[in-house]
Amino acid sequence: MFIHGDDAYDMGHTVAGWSGVAVATLGSALCGLGLIMTSGPLVCAGVGVLALALLTTWALHLAGWGKPSGPRPAGQWDWRVRDTGARAGHPGCLGCRLAGRRGVPHAHPAGATEPVGAERPVTASTSA
Secondary structure: OOOOOOOOOOOOOOHHHHHHHHHHHHHHHHHHHHHHOOOHHHHHHHHHHHHHHHHHHHHHHHHHHOOOOOOOOHHHOOOOOOOOOOOOOOOOOHHHHHOOOOOOOOOOOOOOOOOOOOOOOOOOOOOO
16 A cells, blocks of 8 residues: 555656656765855756756657656656657656657556566558
């Protein structure tokens, strides 16, 4: 039983998220060290590393190592599962919109997982 109930949300533990946090932690430490040592260049270096954390997280998100917010089947919760809908973009995602991806709502089949590196086939759909 999860604290949020049995239909708990995936809390977003992804390769993109953890990588961004690791780089941002380093940037924050550099900024803090620069403040303690009253070193302007060290603070600027820390701010640069923080910008790198943002770009790293965004690039990994667009590569499919981030996930959209909202509920997903438990099979999609593992941080090593790539998001198959990243190429089209996530609906309502600012990062995807900035990259020029519109984001079409898609549903994940219950319990479906995709191995790392597997490609999603592109199919044409027609509306009646």
